[in-house]
Amino acid sequence: xxxxxxxxxTARCSxxxxxxxxxGAPIASVVCYCDDCQEGSRQIGLLxxxxxxxxxxxxxxxxxxxxxxxxxxxxxxxxKNHKIREKSATNRVVATCCNSAMVMKFDDARHWVSxxxxxxQGDVLPLQMRICTKFRPENGDVPSDxxxxxxxxxxxxxxxxxARVAMLIYR
Numbered sequence: 001x002x003x004x005x006x007x008x009x010t011a012r013c014s015x016x017x018x019x020x021x022x023x024g025a026p027i028a029s030v031v032c033y034c035d036d037c038q039e040g041s042r043q044i045g046l047l048x049x050x051x052x053x054x055x056x057x058x059x060x061x062x063x064x065x066x067x068x069x070x071x072x073x074x075x076x077x078x079x080k081n082h083k084i085r086e087k088s089a090t091n092r093v094v095a096t097c098c099n100s101a102m103v104m105k106f107d108d109a110r111h112w113v114s115x116x117x118x119x120x121q122g123d124v125l126p127l128q129m130r131i132c133t134k135f136r137p138e139n140g141d142v143p144s145d146x147x148x149x150x151x152x153x154x155x156x157x158x159x160x161x162x163a164r165v166a167m168l169i170y171r
């Protein structure tokens with residue numbers, strides 16, 4: 001079986017009307033504690049019938065993929081961008097059928113898509129790191145199960161850069 005097919009994952013909304021396919025190896029599996037991720041998750045959690053995407057400790061778990069390896073395979077007409085600020089380049093994409101947070105993408109040239117980890121079922125990439133922990137809520141104790149970093153660690157930035165280089169080389 002080819003490596004691409006072996007690394008095929010599906011993310012579905014709560015009511016299963018919207019589905020995203022991701023192929024190939026993910027860039028990273030992280031939990032982010034930045035202010036924007038906390039606020040975005042909080043706002044989405046307040047939508048009618050939405051299920052929480054924020055962990056009890058204040059972080060939001062994502063699996064990052066190259067954007068050329070992610071597509072909406074069902075229910076694209078049900079997707080709506082949600083911005084926490086009008087001029088933000090960041091879109092938290094919500095399935096309007098059940099207000100499930102699906103992906104986080106950008107209006108600018110960033111080359112990755114952050115897929116909400118809770119949308120995947122079955123065998124998912126294990127969590128690799130916790131980032132931006134300096135923003136965690138005062139009452140949020142960060143688990144020590146994986147390395148934690150107060151900002152964006154060099155290791156994380158290197159993974160993003162390697163993915164960008166791979167996109168340029170292997171088009």
